Amino acid sequence: MSTSTRVGYARVSTREQNPDAQHDALTADGCTKVFTDHASGTLAHRPALDEALGYLRAGDTLVVTKLDRLGRSVKNLKDTAEQLDAAGVGLRAISQGINTTTPGGRLFFHMLAAIAEFEHDLVVERTREGLAAARARGRRGGGVVKMTATKAAQARLMYDAGGHTVAQIAATFGVSRATIYRHLAP
Structure with a gap:
């Protein structure tokens, strides 16, 4: 009979940052193995996350200290959560008190994701309206192109x-x- 395992995932944005605080929190939460990436959350290639996802089995739980350590965007976070759910793997975010292995935890996760997506959509809408108003006044926005x-x-x-x-x-x-x-x- 298989036993469930808590597997930790930590990510720091640069090589200079230290993941020890995340490791300590994940170990204290009962993680028997911790995978760590030293990469920006905006980069798609995160080898330790890929390795962690390959390591997890149905019944296991992936544990992160905060949701922003796991996802590059709300959409990416939702996709990862759906991938975990399809594999029968739970998701736990320690500092936000999210645990998708419970019905209430799944509800809370989806509510947070929906609110974040709604907030993003509002920002995009306001930005479009502001740009249209500026163009109507003859102004053209945008910064100087730094990288050709x-x-x-x-x-x-x-x-x-x-x-x-x-x-x-x-x-x-x-x-x-x-x-x-x-x-x-x-």
């Missing part, structure tokens, strides 16, 4: 080659790390 398609392709090559950190790539092109991450995202 050629520079973005060069940054991707440098990142994929593995010889440079994101900070080094950003310094090479005179932009922030966030700009590089934005261009590395799929």
Whole structure:
């Protein structure tokens, strides 16, 4: 007979950040194994998450300290939760008190996701309205393009080659790390 296991997933955005606080919380919550990624949440490729998802079995629970450690966006978080649910795996977010292995926990998770999605839609709608009003007054918004398609392709090559950190790539092109991450995202 199979026993259920709590498996932890931790993520820090950069190599300089330390995942120890997440590890401590996950271990204290009963996780017997913890997978850790050192990557921005905006990047699609998170090898430790992929490994954790492959490790989990029906009846297990994936535990994170906060939901934002797991998902890049509300849609990505919902997709991951649905993938876990289809595999018979629960999801627990310690700090938010979410546990999808219970009916109330599933309801709470879906309510939070729906509220976040609604809030995002409102922001998008207000932004469109503001841009339309500005255009009607003859103003054109937007910032200065910092990375051309050629520079973005060069940054991707440098990142994929593995010889440079994101900070080094950003310094090479005179932009922030966030700009590089934005261009590395799929």
